[in-house]
Amino acid sequence: MSSVRPDVQPLDVSGAIYAFVGLGLAGFYMLLWYVAPGLMTAPVWSGSSIAWSMVLGTLALAIPVLLAWMCARRDVEDTSEAFEVAKH
Amino acid sequence: MEHETNPVAIFFFFAIIAMTLVVTYWAARRANSTKQLYAAGGTITAGQNGLAIAGDLASAALFLGGVGMFFSAGYDATLYFFPAMAGFILMLGFVAGPMRRLGRFTFTDAAAVRLSPVPIRILAALASLAVTLMYMIAQMIGAGGLIEILFGIPYTLSVIIVGGLMIIYVAFGGMLATTWVQIIKAGLMFGALLVMSIMSLAHFGFNLDELYARAAALHELGADLFQPGGLGLSPGQTFSLALAIAIGIPGMPHILMRFFTVPNPYVARKSLVVGMGMMGMFYAMVFVVLGAAGVAFITGNPDFMLPDGSPRGGTNMIALHLAAYLGGDILFGAVAAIAFATILAVVAGLTVAAASALSHDLFSNVFAKGKMTEKQETFTFRASALAIGAISILLGIAFEGQNIIYLVGMLYSIAASATFPILVMSMFWSRLTTAGAVAGGSVGLALSVGLIIVGPSVWVQVLGNPEALLPFDQPAIVSAPTAFAVMIIVSLLTKEKGFAEPAQQAAE
Numbered sequence: 292m293s294s295v296r297p298d299v300q301p302l303d304v305s306g307a308i309y310a311f312v313g314l315g316l317a318g319f320y321m322l323l324w325y326v327a328p329g330l331m332t333a334p335v336w337s338g339s340s341i342a343w344s345m346v347l348g349t350l351a352l353a354i355p356v357l358l359a360w361m362c363a364r365r366d367v368e369d370t371s372e373a374f375e376v377a378k379h
Numbered sequence: 380m381e382h383e384t385n386p387v388a389i390f391f392f393f394a395i396i397a398m399t400l401v402v403t404y405w406a407a408r409r410a411n412s413t414k415q416l417y418a419a420g421g422t423i424t425a426g427q428n429g430l431a432i433a434g435d436l437a438s439a440a441l442f443l444g445g446v447g448m449f450f451s452a453g454y455d456a457t458l459y460f461f462p463a464m465a466g467f468i469l470m471l472g473f474v475a476g477p478m479r480r481l482g483r484f485t486f487t488d489a490a491a492v493r494l495s496p497v498p499i500r501i502l503a504a505l506a507s508l509a510v511t512l513m514y515m516i517a518q519m520i521g522a523g524g525l526i527e528i529l530f531g532i533p534y535t536l537s538v539i540i541v542g543g544l545m546i547i548y549v550a551f552g553g554m555l556a557t558t559w560v561q562i563i564k565a566g567l568m569f570g571a572l573l574v575m576s577i578m579s580l581a582h583f584g585f586n587l588d589e590l591y592a593r594a595a596a597l598h599e600l601g602a603d604l605f606q607p608g609g610l611g612l613s614p615g616q617t618f619s620l621a622l623a624i625a626i627g628i629p630g631m632p633h634i635l636m637r638f639f640t641v642p643n644p645y646v647a648r649k650s651l652v653v654g655m656g657m658m659g660m661f662y663a664m665v666f667v668v669l670g671a672a673g674v675a676f677i678t679g680n681p682d683f684m685l686p687d688g689s690p691r692g693g694t695n696m697i698a699l700h701l702a703a704y705l706g707g708d709i710l711f712g713a714v715a716a717i718a719f720a721t722i723l724a725v726v727a728g729l730t731v732a733a734a735s736a737l738s739h740d741l742f743s744n745v746f747a748k749g750k751m752t753e754k755q756e757t758f759t760f761r762a763s764a765l766a767i768g769a770i771s772i773l774l775g776i777a778f779e780g781q782n783i784i785y786l787v788g789m790l791y792s793i794a795a796s797a798t799f800p801i802l803v804m805s806m807f808w809s810r811l812t813t814a815g816a817v818a819g820g821s822v823g824l825a826l827s828v829g830l831i832i833v834g835p836s837v838w839v840q841v842l843g844n845p846e847a848l849l850p851f852d853q854p855a856i857v858s859a860p861t862a863f864a865v866m867i868i869v870s871l872l873t874k875e876k877g878f879a880e881p882a883q884q885a886a887e
Contacts, residue, residue: 310472
């Protein structure tokens with residue numbers, strides 16, 4: 292049985308932008324490891340042993356959550372996209 | 380300190396088993412259709428699914444392996460954490476909504492919408508099985524080691540116990556039981572991590588500086604404990620691992636299945652944000668506090684270390700040693716039982732995914748051409764769960780002794796090279812042909828599995844060969860781009876000859 296081939300899914304532009312920002316941040320963080328590792332281990336301020344690496348690492352975990360929240364906060368529920376739509 | 384006869388641990392252990400069996404009994408009375416078995420009826424809320432996603436992802440391999448890896452390699456343990464956060468955003472932006480819109484029970488449903496379903500289902504099911512079985516090996520190893528250290532039960536018997544429980548959850552309770560086991564486990568685990576973090580910091584007057592200074596003073600790496608490079612990976616290997624995790628997460632079949640348990644794409648995305656927030660907290664507690672605390676409190680402590688300087692039970696048990704140090708037998712017993720519950724929950728989710736790939740993708744839609752009755756397919760699902768359980772027990776025994784977080788890294792390579800390319804290209808690239816998808820997915824799957832087999836972890840440590848054929852374990856940097864490239868080239872060289880509706884739709 293043949294039928295018309297379904298179209299591709301519409302791209303969620305803002306979702307894609309947030310995704311690439313998240314990937315870009317992760318990539319930048321990776322680069323820091325190898326381009327400027329000294330920066331990441333330098334003390335944040337005199338007398339403190341908290342390293343840049345820990346601060347940046349924490350940010351690398353926290354920023355994506357913020358990005359995800361920003362990405363999804365304007366989602367509007369579309370009841371036409373209900374469970375029963377998918378039958379294949 | 381020996382843990383074998385800890386009565387508190389035994390009490391929590393049986394309490395958790397009893398609780399999960401009650402949940403399974405409750406779910407089993409409702410699990411009388413494929414929709415219930417595969418997707419919990421599609422009635423799970425965003426908050427519940429977010430917790431279940433976190434319960435699925437925050438595995439014992441990550442918890443035990445993550446704290447253990449910080450203990451041995453320091454800061455490089457984060458290589459398993461921050462790429463995952465990038466992967467979640469990728470999943471949110473590209474995968475979650477369309478997946479829920481297109482799919483029904485498995486991610487293969489979504490991939491097969493625009494392509495010839497039979498070859499795509501065969502390939503995607505094989506890729507799903509490869510990923511889930513590899514993940515299950517990691518969980519089984521963790522479970523075997525955990526029960527062995529808790530009760531003194533031999534490793535092999537421990538693995539069989541976990542496998543048996545897993546079969547019961549999935550075969551009788553399906554996705555509904557699995558979801559609630561994951562929710563319960565996520566709540567218990569995050570509570571335990573929070574308690575351990577607070578108690579660790581309390582030892583230092585809630586001063587992170589002092590915690591880090593003590594860890595650095597005790598560890599052989601010194602201040603380099605908080606510096607990248609402890610794993611000794613080359614930049615290429617490091618990037619390969621990070622890439623595997625970032626694009627492997629959106630291709631994990633057991634996580635993708637979770638989007639079918641909610642009513643619509645909106646709830647699917649919302650639940651992922653909830654799950655991501657939970658995972659961010661999980662990673663932060665392990666990375667910021669518990670990793671360093673493990674070093675600070677366990678290093679050199681004769682209660683937890685062997686005379687040769689290695690930790691009792693291996694590095695995977697550092698988190699449990701830390702619990703024993705912080706809270707004695709009660710906290711140790713609670714955390715050990717929660718780690719055990721974690722393994723059960725994750726393994727149950729993996730079994731649902733693997734059994735669905737077998738029963739829904741292969742048996743129902745390929746071999747039976749979509750003509751199975753509801754009763755036949757529910758039976759096939761349960762039989763598949765039994766088979767997957769038996770296989771994972773055998774693999775868990777064969778891979779005894781592997782560092783489980785390494786295995787997690789390797790399975791992400793398979794997902795990044797096989798399932799993710801098929802999924803994202805089928806949903807968003809209009810020129811993708813079935814030939815292109817099959818060629819690219821096959822190459823990605825074969826290349827990632829093949830390179831892992833000839834790498835040091837399998838070729839030397841499992842198969843016992845003296846030297847690895849290739850010096851690295853993380854093939855994603857090669858296999859994932861190759862899969863995409865083959866997919867694109869073959870699609871440009873071929874044409875989709877007519878479009879056949881999926882067999883099941885035709886049958887309906």
